[in-house]
Amino acid sequence: MNVDRLFDTLREEVKRSMPPDVSIKDIKFEGPIVVVYTDEYEKLSANDSVARMVAQNIHRRVDIRPDPSGLEDPSKVDEMIRSMIPESADIYDINFIEETGEAVVEAINPSEVVGKEGKLLADLRKESGWNVKVIRAPPIPSKTVSDVRGYLRANHDERQDMLEAVARRIARPKLEGEQWVRVTAMGGFRQVGRSASLLTTRESKILIDCGLDPSSENTPYFGIPEAQPLSELDAVVITHAHLDHCGTLPALFKYGYKGPVYCTPPTRDLMALLQLDNIKLGFGENKKTPYEAQHVRQEILHTIPLKYNEVTDIAPDVRLTFYNAGHILGSAIAHFHIGEGLHNVAFSGDTKYEKTWLFNPANTKFPRLETLVMESTYGGHNDMQPTRADASDQLANYLQQAVEHGGHVLIPVFAVGRSQEVMLVIEELIRTKKIPPISVWLDGMIWEATAIHTAYPEYLNSQLRTQIFQQNNNPFLSPAFKRVETADMREEICHSPDPCIVLATSGMMSGGPVMEYFREWADDEKNWLLFVGYQSEGSIGRTIQRGRPEITLNMRGKPINLKIRMQRETVDGFSGHSDRKQLMRYISSLDPKPDRIIIGHGDDRKCTDLASSIYKKYGIETKAPQNLETIRLR
The missing domain is CATH 3.30.300.20 (K homology (KH) domain)
Structure with missing residues (x-):
């Protein structure tokens, strides 16, 4: 059956499923959704069961809308x-x-x-x-959310054409013959950075994540034969907005990709924010990024946002469902149901199996699960993190010491995730008088990323939602937090004698405003540098964290030699990644248990260590592939 005949058949099934007294003006196909237009929308607006009933009858997502002509x-x-x-x-x-x-x-x-x-x-x-x-x-207006909405409105016709093309591609006739499923490691295996996996079936090709390596700026292996041509990919699925998972995505549109991008709504906005900031940082440091702002705009236009637990067709033989991953705002475990029960595989992305100050723990229950692809960032045998309460106490201790000695505290953070958790802890420490009142400066994309958090409260944990919206106590609006808006403000803070705390990007000190403060404060032993997030091997942050007494940095195109006398400490417990104990507990809590687990997103030793331990304890087949390896799943 060709696509047009299939659409005609679906239209007839929809009409038969609708109440007979409702006038249907049109039925269209937008990406994975069947859209029913009616000029009697008010009859249906109070009854959600109609759309559910139609969806059950035709086995597709259905959206009932008012007739646009009216x-x-x-x-x-x-x-x-x-x-x-x-x-x-x-x-x-x-x-x-x-x-x-x-x-x-x-x-x-x-x-x-x-x-x-x-x-x-x-x-x-x-x-x-x-x-x-x-x-x-939202308590804090977000320019990014407003700009994204405005851009989609302004390019309505182009987006409709894209959605129609996606619908036709999903509905194309299925191929005959033996069915199979493979996954190819295109990046992020036996390493942290440039995460990318290619899920291939007889019918379709789907790219899961498209990151960059923050320490080397390497991109995924796009040139492999399995991924070529990029224009023929059925879909790109992004698990979350950190650049090591989405930082190279706009380059796909530069090189000919015109298909859909699936992610959660907050991930769409956050990744656009961070990608545009990455271009800005590259320009300021005389580094060329592999894409331009126009390619980020194309990405926005092609993004189809999906909420948690929505089952959606993304290819003729693949259905996608997102589940909470507990890592950052909107982070998702991507679950793929392939064929008519042929195979079920989930890509965990980055996960946190613990309730944090921001999010609920990662989901462990799936309808079916034969293969799990999971991270191992802290999968080594000795990778144990303190509790959130212990991390809060440790941070309070360091901040107290710094303030008593009149020092400045510099905290390198990722704009998304760690920034907001550290903000919540510092706000509580000041409010409960565990540390003296002190100015907390937010530099980089932190303020805007926080605004996006408040635009999507349904993705925060219930306790924080209650605190913000029912108790009218929004910790993000504490008067202690001040936004660094100009280079002159940054310069003034750098040279101020008054103690203060600065949260600044980038989190691995690979560039960004954090380096301006570090350059000014590094040689004073009264000042403190506190690491609260992961520092990848080869990053500047990891080099400094290890205690090197001096370092040469390339700043504004010039080499600068710095002696490092400031106090350097690491506050574990703030990570958005599960530690070894949590990863093992996550496996034990999975329902159902997978037949196979593929380990990635970790240093070589941690990948193999975690894989071995899972096999020994649970008897589950495990693999820790190298980049460019392909594993047949079915």
């Missing part, structure tokens, strides 16, 4: 919605998404928009004709 002009609807909603709702913004017919009201008090028993929200939908939804306005 939608009023957004500017008029904006005015009408605002007139109907009481001032007590405190509306922050109304975002119109024409491709879905949604009018998303952002309000400080969303219950005021919903009204008693949902009556006001129902009236808004009926009067406007739009699918009016309400969300809580």
